[in-house]
Amino acid sequence: MNIIFAVQNNDGWDSIISLKYGRAKGFFCYSQETDELTYYSNEENQNAGHGAGINAAQIAINQKASVVITGGSMGPKAFEVLNKANIKMFTQAGEVSVLVAYSNFKDNKYNQVLASDK
Amino acid sequence: MKNKEIVVISGKGGTGKTSVTASLAFLAGNEAVIADCDVDAADMHLLLMPDLAHSEEFFSGQTASINNALCTNCGLCQSICRFKAISNSNDNYVINKIDCEGCGYCARICPSGAIKMEDSHTGSLHISNSRMNNTLVHAELQIAAENSGKLVTKVRQEAKRIAKETNTEYIIIDGSPGIGCPVVASITGTSFVVIVTEPTVSGYHDLSRISELVKKFNIKMGCVINKSDLNTQLTYQIKEFLISNNIELLTELPYDNVFTKAITAGKTVVEYATKSVIETNLAKCWDKIKIGVQ
Amino acid sequence: MKIAIASGKGGTGKTTLSTNLAAYISETISNDSNGQVVLVDLDVEEPNSGLFIKGDILKDEYKYRATPVWDSNKCTLCGECKTICNFNAIAQLPNTILIFSELCHSCFACSELCPEQALPMVDKRMGVLKHYQQAGNLPNNDKLTFIESRLDIGEISAVPLIKQTIEYVEDNFSDEIIKIFDSPPGTSCPVIETIKDADFVILVTEPTPFGLHDLKLAVETVKELGREFAIVINRYGIGDNGVEQYCLENNIQIIGKIPNMRQAASLYSQGELLYDKIPAIKEQLVLIYQAINRINR
Ligand code: SF4
Numbered sequence A: 001m002n003i004i005f006a007v008q009n010n011d012g013w014d015s016i017i018s019l020k021y022g023r024a025k026g027f028f029c030y031s032q033e034t035d036e037l038t039y040y041s042n043e044e045n046q047n048a049g050h051g052a053g054i055n056a057a058q059i060a061i062n063q064k065a066s067v068v069i070t071g072g073s074m075g076p077k078a079f080e081v082l083n084k085a086n087i088k089m090f091t092q093a094g095e096v097s098v099l100v101a102y103s104n105f106k107d108n109k110y111n112q113v114l115a116s117d118k
Numbered sequence B: 001m002k003n004k005e006i007v008v009i010s011g012k013g014g015t016g017k018t019s020v021t022a023s024l025a026f027l028a029g030n031e032a033v034i035a036d037c038d039v040d041a042a043d044m045h046l047l048l049m050p051d052l053a054h055s056e057e058f059f060s061g062q063t064a065s066i067n068n069a070l071c072t073n074c075g076l077c078q079s080i081c082r083f084k085a086i087s088n089s090n091d092n093y094v095i096n097k098i099d100c101e102g103c104g105y106c107a108r109i110c111p112s113g114a115i116k117m118e119d120s121h122t123g124s125l126h127i128s129n130s131r132m133n134n135t136l137v138h139a140e141l142q143i144a145a146e147n148s149g150k151l152v153t154k155v156r157q158e159a160k161r162i163a164k165e166t167n168t169e170y171i172i173i174d175g176s177p178g179i180g181c182p183v184v185a186s187i188t189g190t191s192f193v194v195i196v197t198e199p200t201v202s203g204y205h206d207l208s209r210i211s212e213l214v215k216k217f218n219i220k221m222g223c224v225i226n227k228s229d230l231n232t233q234l235t236y237q238i239k240e241f242l243i244s245n246n247i248e249l250l251t252e253l254p255y256d257n258v259f260t261k262a263i264t265a266g267k268t269v270v271e272y273a274t275k276s277v278i279e280t281n282l283a284k285c286w287d288k289i290k291i292g293v294q
Numbered sequence C: 001m002k003i004a005i006a007s008g009k010g011g012t013g014k015t016t017l018s019t020n021l022a023a024y025i026s027e028t029i030s031n032d033s034n035g036q037v038v039l040v041d042l043d044v045e046e047p048n049s050g051l052f053i054k055g056d057i058l059k060d061e062y063k064y065r066a067t068p069v070w071d072s073n074k075c076t077l078c079g080e081c082k083t084i085c086n087f088n089a090i091a092q093l094p095n096t097i098l099i100f101s102e103l104c105h106s107c108f109a110c111s112e113l114c115p116e117q118a119l120p121m122v123d124k125r126m127g128v129l130k131h132y133q134q135a136g137n138l139p140n141n142d143k144l145t146f147i148e149s150r151l152d153i154g155e156i157s158a159v160p161l162i163k164q165t166i167e168y169v170e171d172n173f174s175d176e177i178i179k180i181f182d183s184p185p186g187t188s189c190p191v192i193e194t195i196k197d198a199d200f201v202i203l204v205t206e207p208t209p210f211g212l213h214d215l216k217l218a219v220e221t222v223k224e225l226g227r228e229f230a231i232v233i234n235r236y237g238i239g240d241n242g243v244e245q246y247c248l249e250n251n252i253q254i255i256g257k258i259p260n261m262r263q264a265a266s267l268y269s270q271g272e273l274l275y276d277k278i279p280a281i282k283e284q285l286v287l288i289y290q291a292i293n294r295i296n297r
């Protein structure tokens, strides 16, 4: 299974989770099968006028993710795209490290988001 | 400490929103970081006299440009552009930057690769120390640039970062006008919305539209009725409206030329009209907001 | 003749001037059998000229713009459209193409470049245009026509609706008829759309440092567009003489000074026109109309 973490900086497992999804600085994709953690920059997207969430959701889809984790929110458009693509969303991580978020997720500490914030 | 973001909005302009926000900024002093998100008419700096300590350029969207050395005058771009942004003068194809939407269609199909898409400069962002002993984050939008809400988001992000770093409790935001994208960007995720209204037909109309929008975000609201003695009957109706919509009445301010006089003197109205009812009411208003936001 | 009434910031009295000027002109041309004046509210996000000008509705029509729809039978999921769209309006899911029409700028690129013709462009509603006749709160006034457009909530850009409203006005009224455009506030795209083809732009401002600051941006904008323009100062008498000083230094004509009066604010608050009740304001409208006629000639 591939898991996407929205992050504020590019510092491997120590990167801090981003509160936002569409305008996160970048994403880490963790593959449980290969145990690889890969960074995808979202900086170009941070400059998009509108629709940053859609583009960010596209990154998760392209990486064949099953799960997306953010620190605080998920916009309506990103929600719609991820939901249609059957990707599960978790938004309660807060500003913790990717490592902490991953272990919390494995321990079932987060609830799946079933509706967008707006 | 969790920062509390307080945003002041009004729907249409002219209700005294900036005067109220600047007064709150003065009353708050170093308890708050100030963010001017009214980027179309960023006027707060005229009262807060910032020093522009730090500035950066801001880009958003794209515009096309044609390299005439590569262009073979085939005219394909002109025929597909839905925005009539491409014209031909003296056998040279040129792009009218004002009409170009930045869709990139022409650049994609140009057979000789003569069209490039360039990021367009849409504004500048400044971080300043104001004369009120607080930090002001403000921005100005380039002429003819689209206010997409992105610059607004950026201003808020910077204000929040500074508030965190300096351990400042409040962030006071002068919100964008209207009910479109920029205002949505200025209110999402805030802790308290202050609506400045006036007892005019259009003021009341805007109050109902804007409060409906805020309701969707589930944020606490308070209202300042400015020029409340201008039309007592409408003021009464506005108060009824506030009660039935569960919006706190923060204060009422009289119709008074002193607002304009203060601006002319480069001061906030609380500094200019000391010991007046306006000063007392605004001070009470700030106290109520501080309680409301807890 | 198209006259755009604009201002750098909101709340300077743009709507007050537009509505009063239109009503005043309609009254002065009442003896001219061919005379006509059209007031157009192009502040489509929040039109409110209609609060001051009433009339009988003549036409009420939806306005549309084209956006793509996905034809799943033809699509091969090649992904071209997603790469093409510069506005993030298209997302590609494993088995679906998802289109966010509110983000679409109607550029037609995806539709015309899709190798399978799987994205036909279809009209989508963006707002309503209303056309009123015999407008004006004056009895038997058949000289004033009022048109307003209102953008649907959730639509992101006002520009296509403004464009179509201007086209509607041009199709229905001949060139010599005076048309007054009440523009949106600011200096961004919707304002540009309103003033870029105007024959004359009137910038309304207030004699305060705020007014001056925003006026300078507005002046820069009209200059960039190469439009002829002049200034009207609203709430004249309050504040300082910074605006006048600036106009003098830059050789900009001031064609009207509407006095600051509590009575005006109070009538405005009730949704009333001013010129028929306050002679000092009517005097200024006479001057402004004279200036317009000088340009028109
Ligand atoms: S370009 Fe056409 S065929 Fe290719 S994915 Fe898009 S709609 Fe489908």
Ligand code: SF4
Residues within 6 Å of the ligand: B103, C067, C068, C084, C085, C086, C087, C089, C090, C103, C104, C105, C106, C107, C108, C109, C110, C111
């Ligand atoms: S028409 Fe243009 S803007 Fe609209 S979806 Fe297609 S490519 Fe995007």
